[in-house]
Amino acid sequence: MTTPTDFTIAEARDALDSGAVSARELAEAHIAAMDAARNLNAFITETPDRALADADASDARRAKGEALGALDGIPLAIKDLFCTEGVMTTAASHILEGFVPPYESTVSGNLQAAGSVMLGKTNLDEFAMGSSNETSYFGNVENPWRRDGDNRPLVPGGSSGGAAAAVSGRLCLGATGTDTGGSIRQPAAFCGIVGMKPTYGRCSRWGVVAFASSLDQAGPMTRSVRDSAILLGGMAGFDPKDSTSADMALPDFEAAIDGGVKGLRVGIPAEYAVEGMNPEIAALWDQGKAWLKDAGAELVDISLPHTKYALPAYYIIAPAEASSNLARYDGVRYGQREEGSDLTELYENTRAAGFGIEVRRRILIGTYVLSAGYYDAYYLKAQKVRALIARDFTQAYEKCDVILTPTTPGPAFAAGEKSDDPIAMYLNDVLTVPASLAGLPAISVPAGLSGEGLPLGLHLIGKAFDEETMFRAAQALENAARFDARPAKR
Amino acid sequence: MAVDRDTVIRVARLARIKVPEGDLDTLAGELSNIMGWVEQLAEVDTDGVDPMTSVADMKLRWRADEVTDGGIRDRVTANASDPRDGMFSVPKVIE
Numbered sequence: 001m002t003t004p005t006d007f008t009i010a011e012a013r014d015a016l017d018s019g020a021v022s023a024r025e026l027a028e029a030h031i032a033a034m035d036a037a038r039n040l041n042a043f044i045t046e047t048p049d050r051a052l053a054d055a056d057a058s059d060a061r062r063a064k065g066e067a068l069g070a071l072d073g074i075p076l077a078i079k080d081l082f083c084t085e086g087v088m089t090t091a092a093s094h095i096l097e098g099f100v101p102p103y104e105s106t107v108s109g110n111l112q113a114a115g116s117v118m119l120g121k122t123n124l125d126e127f128a129m130g131s132s133n134e135t136s137y138f139g140n141v142e143n144p145w146r147r148d149g150d151n152r153p154l155v156p157g158g159s160s161g162g163a164a165a166a167v168s169g170r171l172c173l174g175a176t177g178t179d180t181g182g183s184i185r186q187p188a189a190f191c192g193i194v195g196m197k198p199t200y201g202r203c204s205r206w207g208v209v210a211f212a213s214s215l216d217q218a219g220p221m222t223r224s225v226r227d228s229a230i231l232l233g234g235m236a237g238f239d240p241k242d243s244t245s246a247d248m249a250l251p252d253f254e255a256a257i258d259g260g261v262k263g264l265r266v267g268i269p270a271e272y273a274v275e276g277m278n279p280e281i282a283a284l285w286d287q288g289k290a291w292l293k294d295a296g297a298e299l300v301d302i303s304l305p306h307t308k309y310a311l312p313a314y315y316i317i318a319p320a321e322a323s324s325n326l327a328r329y330d331g332v333r334y335g336q337r338e339e340g341s342d343l344t345e346l347y348e349n350t351r352a353a354g355f356g357i358e359v360r361r362r363i364l365i366g367t368y369v370l371s372a373g374y375y376d377a378y379y380l381k382a383q384k385v386r387a388l389i390a391r392d393f394t395q396a397y398e399k400c401d402v403i404l405t406p407t408t409p410g411p412a413f414a415a416g417e418k419s420d421d422p423i424a425m426y427l428n429d430v431l432t433v434p435a436s437l438a439g440l441p442a443i444s445v446p447a448g449l450s451g452e453g454l455p456l457g458l459h460l461i462g463k464a465f466d467e468e469t470m471f472r473a474a475q476a477l478e479n480a481a482r483f484d485a486r487p488a489k490r
Numbered sequence: 491m492a493v494d495r496d497t498v499i500r501v502a503r504l505a506r507i508k509v510p511e512g513d514l515d516t517l518a519g520e521l522s523n524i525m526g527w528v529e530q531l532a533e534v535d536t537d538g539v540d541p542m543t544s545v546a547d548m549k550l551r552w553r554a555d556e557v558t559d560g561g562i563r564d565r566v567t568a569n570a571s572d573p574r575d576g577m578f579s580v581p582k583v584i585e
Contacts (some may be wrong), residue, residue, distance in 0.1 A: 472560070
């Protein structure tokens, strides 16, 4: 039998159904794997007791013939940005150290109600602000992958770096992530797994620590496209507690994936072929086009003319929303507190001590672009550019059904390699940010290895609320790529 | 646009983040770089373009304005650093 930590979610579901494995055995195997891989620092909080209790409850349901569905008994990791009732939730920030939510986020609550088993809370960049998991107050996460013949630790990407490392390193069968500008897809590409950001509004934001509310969206991180569809089905759904939650019926995502791509029009945007593109990435992209064409899809040249302005617009909009959202950390109602001689000094001391350098930098940028006299020049301008970026996609989708691009400009890099230069770090998200600004669903599928033996991802962008077509194309890529390389450290 | 020391002081005050004197110049340099980089948006012709206000194409829902929750004072204050008698506490603000 397959080692329980090597199962996909779909395989584990079948093994649970046939009685070949119990939820308790699955949980125990993953708890042991977490113990053995603590050097990755993928988790901020491990919850083994909770996992075993969840697993026993699942086994008891199954014994009575009352199993709840595909996720019943499946061990999952939850990004430490989702509030979990009674379990510390930090957003990887000192300012929330010790915060124990008295409520459960809708997404993690949905997964709980589906019978899944919670293994723990995964590490991330502080408040999800970063692309390398180097801004966490709780330390860097290591990528389980290594360059060939080089044992230096690499970053797992970010911000969902702990989740990506945990899925890739076989510490869980799947994990929740959140994506604001690429925070699911970029780490998925760096760690050789599938990372999916649904359409804005598909997953409730209620109980997810807010970064940039008009961009934040939760999504699944898994080792196969089928698992991505299964896990999304457990996370998504209308929630009256989130005013931007989409009041729409949920399709059966898993049923959609095997539909094939015959006749599907795949858009290839000219503007993503940026000058100086890493030749390995360009070759991978060409390979992806050939795979989809061989599977029966039609390639269509499209233009997304405002692509180059997406990243600068994002770095106005996201910090502006962050500066507003993070105003709530005042040292009074929850979180860490530093005393001061008066209330203002208490706020200033608390926030200086509680936030890390990147978070402070983004709050200051956001405050600046929203301040009197600058609002029109920066924030309003960026929101107009954003409208043009969204219009580019709408026009492109008159000619195609899904868009294919690479996920990242390159493979995982070494810790410290880009942390001195904020703009070099921001450029990691250049290919993922446009879909975020337009609120569109997108997925990264592992598709090949770099010359140094590191995973590379291909990226599909779908139409709003048409995850199904995107999943079909993703499954076709997965079938063609047959990516079965394994990380060195696991 | 260059962000100078005084602007950093003003913005940090607005954001309620204490910035040590010694960090002001570094921060001014970093923020200038980032703002200089986003400046390229000025090239885009946005005349007559409405700013995006809603990501997904949907109307916000209305709901009845009624109490649906409450009576959980102790849970609300459970995470406060210095709760007193079921209340949050702050330094004295009124003489």
